Amino acid sequence: MCHVIVTCRSMLWTLLSIVVAFAELIAFMSADWLIGKAKTRSNAEPDDQSGGSSEPYHPTLGIYARCIRNPGVQHVQRETLCGPYAENFGEIASGFWQATAIFLAVGIFILCTVALVSVFTMCVQSILKKSIFNVCGLLQGIAGLFLILGLILYPAGWGCQKAVSYCGHYASAYKPGDCSLGWAFYTAIGGTVLTFLCAIFSAQAEIATSSDKVQEEIEEGKNLICLL
Template sequence: MKLNYSGKQKYRKTTTKLLPVTFFFSFLERPAINHPLIGVCFVASGWQVFLKAPWRREAALVGRTRSGPQRYYFPFSTRTQLQRTELLKKSKSMCHVIVTCRSMLWTLLSIIVAFAELIAFMSPDWLLGFPRSNSSVSHAGVDSGEYRPSLGLYSRCLRLATRGGGVSCGPYAGTFSEVASGFWQAAMLFLAGGTLVLGVVACISIFSLCFQSILRKSIFNICGLMQAIAGLLLMVGLMLYPAGWGSEKVVSYCGPEASAFRPALCSLGWAFYAAIGGILAAFLCAVLSAQAEIATSSDKVQEEIEEGKSLICLL
């Protein structure tokens, strides 16, 4: 004969209540010193206490209807936790625009650094040559005094008489092999690589306002690591650049005394200093990325997300 669920519960409760009594009377039949059920009696009593534990009763199955499914009742704290988990799952599928002071500062600085390095890389004002006078220019209204030609990584600026004494800027190297020296070729590769990485981070930083993770990894930590790598590439490129000052191209601009790490009559232009500033700013962005991660994952932001807000602005 099968017992229903309530009958099984009654049978279990009756059995567990009679176990200590049964062991007690069997204990009286013979001396306690030779009785093997002394330990079993204490184990059964502990099992009865375990079955009556309040935390067990709260989550226990309290009934079953013949036609319906099982019903589980959870304590209030558990239900609250489940509701919070469901809200968090729904919030992850939504796009939340999170704007904080630290994250916005990091985004703006990342974009500025990328543009600064790109402009410095393309500029011809890395080296300013010694002053020259263009005596062949004698047209009216044209300044025929002294001027300083400039030389960049792959471009230059000169005043040409064939164009009315105006300054003409453009690339002096038609191909990569025609760059002034091998050191400059290597410097261009490192500078271009670092600038490319900074440009990618600048694009990602714009989308970081809406997406804060990539493949369950923090987008700020990934971008910070990339900015540190870009800073190292730019630093190596700037260290290789002065080693090419002894090339024939630089000697024609700076005089015969020009050699590696010695520009002679030339002086450094604004592009070189802009590249140095970009390196320092890149490392600063790598540090600020950690602060942006802390700001966008704070408790205040999580509370705003749980409330269902899609636009979150915090100071």
């Protein structure tokens, strides 16, 4: 018989696991990793064929995506065209960014899997005679290591030709030149920190769901157990 066990600590861990997975996924898909130097239609990047207005704007560049001024809109401020600049994995601007994409993708896949499993921890507390919280915490720790590797390698690709076209000729490995870091990069860092906090907090969720009070209520025949 399935005993549904809900505690504050287990619910908080579940919610954090879901938030972290979505935050990392959104950051990975975003083009706002690097904010390019201010451009006008007259000095736009080579692959932006727009023309006309001299209103400055800031193109953005992600691991595999970008945002530029929409060539079809000449008089609307901040109208942008966003999408992947690479048609396949091999066209990603830098080998370091390719490695970053791989490490982040693996880490995010693990986090999304844990987030899905965490929803069922209210009813299932063990898997193969191991605490599901401990298993998930271990997986989150592994995911965090993949995320760290990806984030360390990402700045090494700032010297690639694509980044230089956005950030100026002073851009090089670990030096963004005229670019500034966008919200996606900081979100990925924050999500990585929270990933390790989730891994640590999973132990508290395990303690809460296996406490003596929970066992007492199970022995009393209760199927739904809610504890603070």
